[in-house]
Amino acid sequence: MDTSRQNTASQILDKLTNDILQGVYLPNDKLQIKALKDRYNVGTSPLREALSQLIAKDLVVSENQRGFYVSDISINDLTDIYQARAKIEGLCLEIAIQQGDDFWESNIIAASHRLAKYTKSENIDMDEWQNRHFSFHDALVSGCNSPRLFQIRQSLYEKSTRYRNLWLKENVTNSENLQINQNEHVALMVLALERDTKAAQKLIEAHIMTPVEIIKKSLSY
Amino acid sequence: MDTSRQNTASQILDKLTNDILQGVYLPNDKLQIKALKDRYNVGTSPLREALSQLIAKDLVVSENQRGFYVSDISINDLTDIYQARAKIEGLCLEIAIQQGDDFWESNIIAASHRLAKYTKSENIDMDEWQNRHFSFHDALVSGCNSPRLFQIRQSLYEKSTRYRNLWLKENVTNSENLQINQNEHVALMVLALERDTKAAQKLIEAHIMTPVEIIKKSLSY
DNA sequence: TCTATTTAAAATGTCGACATTTTTGAATTA
DNA sequence: TAATTCAAAAATGTCGACATTTTAAATAGA
Numbered sequence: 001m002d003t004s005r006q007n008t009a010s011q012i013l014d015k016l017t018n019d020i021l022q023g024v025y026l027p028n029d030k031l032q033i034k035a036l037k038d039r040y041n042v043g044t045s046p047l048r049e050a051l052s053q054l055i056a057k058d059l060v061v062s063e064n065q066r067g068f069y070v071s072d073i074s075i076n077d078l079t080d081i082y083q084a085r086a087k088i089e090g091l092c093l094e095i096a097i098q099q100g101d102d103f104w105e106s107n108i109i110a111a112s113h114r115l116a117k118y119t120k121s122e123n124i125d126m127d128e129w130q131n132r133h134f135s136f137h138d139a140l141v142s143g144c145n146s147p148r149l150f151q152i153r154q155s156l157y158e159k160s161t162r163y164r165n166l167w168l169k170e171n172v173t174n175s176e177n178l179q180i181n182q183n184e185h186v187a188l189m190v191l192a193l194e195r196d197t198k199a200a201q202k203l204i205e206a207h208i209m210t211p212v213e214i215i216k217k218s219l220s221y
Numbered sequence: 222m223d224t225s226r227q228n229t230a231s232q233i234l235d236k237l238t239n240d241i242l243q244g245v246y247l248p249n250d251k252l253q254i255k256a257l258k259d260r261y262n263v264g265t266s267p268l269r270e271a272l273s274q275l276i277a278k279d280l281v282v283s284e285n286q287r288g289f290y291v292s293d294i295s296i297n298d299l300t301d302i303y304q305a306r307a308k309i310e311g312l313c314l315e316i317a318i319q320q321g322d323d324f325w326e327s328n329i330i331a332a333s334h335r336l337a338k339y340t341k342s343e344n345i346d347m348d349e350w351q352n353r354h355f356s357f358h359d360a361l362v363s364g365c366n367s368p369r370l371f372q373i374r375q376s377l378y379e380k381s382t383r384y385r386n387l388w389l390k391e392n393v394t395n396s397e398n399l400q401i402n403q404n405e406h407v408a409l410m411v412l413a414l415e416r417d418t419k420a421a422q423k424l425i426e427a428h429i430m431t432p433v434e435i436i437k438k439s440l441s442y
Numbered sequence: 443t444c445t446a447t448t449t450a451a452a453a454t455g456t457c458g459a460c461a462t463t464t465t466t467g468a469a470t471t472a
Numbered sequence: 473t474a475a476t477t478c479a480a481a482a483a484t485g486t487c488g489a490c491a492t493t494t495t496a497a498a499t500a501g502a
Contacts, residue, residue, distance in 0.1 A: 007285045007485065008275065033454070043487045045266055048455085049273040052230065056277030064228045065454055065493050084369040087312055148305040148380075152373055159369075228455065264457045269485080286463050286484055335493070 008046035015040060020070055021161040031060065031068040051115050058195050075219055078163050081210045085156045086205040092141035092149055093204050097197045100143030101205060105193055111139040112189045119182045126168060136185060140192055140204075166218040167211040181210070230267035234274050236259075240282050241291055244381040252281065252289040278378060296440055299384050303433045306377045307426040313362035313370055314425050318418045321364030326414055332360040333410045340403045347389060357406060361413055361425075388432040388440040402431070 014037075019025055036047055051068050052175045054060035096104065115132040118124065141153070184207045193198035237257075240246055257268055272289050275281035283289045317325065336353040339345065362374070405428045412421035 005285060009485080010285075015376050034452090043485095044455085045486055048266065049269055049485095052273040053271040054278045056274045064226060064231075067454065067494095080367055083368055084373070087370070088373075091308055091312065146301055146305060148301050149308070152305070152309075156369070175317065207262070230455080255482090263487085264455095266456055288464095288484065389470095 008042050009049040012040055012046055013032075013050040015060065016050055016054060017057075017158075020054070021165075023162070023165060025070045027070050027073045027162070029070045031070060033067070041163070054158055057155070073162055078215055078219065079212060081156060081160050081163070082209055085153075085160055086208040088142065088149065088153050088156060089137075089208055090201040090205050092144045092146075092153055093192070094144075094201055095146065095149070096141045096143030096196050097144065097192060097200060100192075102138075104143040107139045107142060107211055108136075108192055111136040111159050111220070112185060115185060118181065119178060127170075140188060163215050163219075164211070167215050168217075181207075184210075201209055225424075228267065229263050230270040231264055233267055234271040237258065237271055237275060238280065238379075241275070242379070242386075243403075244383070245354055246291045248294045250291045250293050252291060254288070258314065278376070285290060289355070294383055294440070296437055299436055300433060302377060302381050302384070303430055303432040306374075306381055309370065309374050310358075310362065310429055311426050313365045313367075313374055314413070315365075315418050315422055316367065316370070316399060317362045318413060318416050318421060319364075319365030320366065323362075325364040328360045328363060329357075329410055332357040333406060336406060340399060350397055351389075361409060366390075367431040384436050385432065388436050390439075402428075405431075 025031065031051065033044065033047065037043065039048070040047070051060055051062070053069075055062055059071050060068050062069050114138045118132050119130060141150075144150070184203065188203055188207065189198060191203060246252065252272065254265065254268065258264065261268070272281055276283055276289075280292050281289050282292050297407070332353070336357045339350060339353050362371075365371070405424065409421060409424055409428065412424060
């Protein structure tokens with residue numbers, strides 16, 4: 001029965017996180033204890049422990065005696081998160097460019113190749129494209145060896161996921177946007193390899209901020 | 222009996238956080254459920270919920286069926302946290318200098334005055350000095366109106382607390398260091414008011430990194 | 443009809459109990 | 473003596489029960 005080395009609380013945390021990020025539960029949805037217990041087949045304790053961690057991650061809010069709710073989203077929050085992400089990504093990239101070695105360079109070239117090849121292909125599976133896209137950006141900053149900055153970067157990326165999914169729905173078929181996006185990727189690689197810190201930082205910040213205006217429209221329908 | 226509007230889990234979270242940061246529990250200490258239940262007079266559930274949040278905050282680690290432990294500290298972690306803090310503080314200050322208005326300026330001047338006055342006084346109470354020091358740095362970055370960046374800043378500050386307390390023990394009596402420190406504060410104020418972003422950023426990063434070498438010595442005894 | 447008040451139903455947060463796993467330490471063996 | 477085995481003790485993680493609070497529904501009053 002117990003297929004994993006993890007405890008129930010951790011397992012339920014993963015599932016809940018995923019379900020919130022993927023929109024199974026929408027912003028402001030009530031997360032009713034009993035309903036969740038039934039859905040995931042768990043008892044009160046591990047469920048509430050998972051919810052406690054989600055509070056610390058800002059994906060859930062709670063009020064005493066009034067239960068748990070999925071965190072709200074808003075245009076203000078969208079802008080703030082993306083701006084913070086852009087700045088942090090710029091910071092990581094700056095350090096990566098300062099510290100990156102030959103392997104860092106070659107990993108960028110490799111990841112860029114995989115992304116470019118797939119972007120040009122006929123039938124694009126969005127999950128696969130996302131993987132390659134993610135890997136490319138990971139490769140760019142991987143020269144920065146700061147666990148804490150990476151943790152912050154990862155945490156902001158997670159917080160942006162619900163907004164990003166709105167963007168993906170709008171742009172999954174838009175090949176023109178995809179091409180603009182791809183040109184930026186190539187430019188980022190070149191700037192990184194040239195160790196042009198300032199220009200690379202400026203571009204990555206703009207690159208990350210690109211979806212914001214589109215998402216804003218989705219949010220205000 | 223119930224003196225507050227908070228639930229037990231939140232209250233216990235505050236107490237535990239404080240006790241870990243203040244060294245009541247030392248790095249790697251086992252946090253035994255039963256002992257904590259007795260100490261804080263609470264049941265299993267709220268205690269474990271509090272511990273779950275502490276895990277998300279990196280102050281506690283856990284291993285399935287082996288319980289909870291206070292997070293370790295190390296020279297690597299110390300360096301990483303302080304470097305990340307320095308960068309984030311620089312980022313916040315950069316934005317504050319871009320966006321700060323007259324009130325921002327006047328708040329810096331006021332906080333600087335309160336800190337300077339107290340630093341010059343005869344019998345310095347370290348708690349009060351810390352309050353004024355904290356307020357000054359808060360005033361500097363308060364022009365940056367990004368909730369997320371502030372949250373990151375706050376979180377890193379908290380993570381650095383256990384290290385900072387080592388520094389405070391070493392330097393509580395060292396008036397020479399306090400004077401060097403104070404000169405930097407004045408310089409920071411001047412640069413901020415002059416809107417000299419680059420210089421201010423450079424100085425704040427150095428200012429934050431100053432204690433690191435001293436703390437390293439404390440850590441390796 | 444609309445607002446207040448009362449009552450019933452539902453949900454939350456906390457507790458102690460218990461099955462399972464880990465740790466301890468004594469007994470046994472080499 | 474040192475290492476291994478085994479049994480007892482202790483600790484962890486999960487569960488359902490329950491008191492308290494909130495919400496919803498029903499009733500009464502204006």
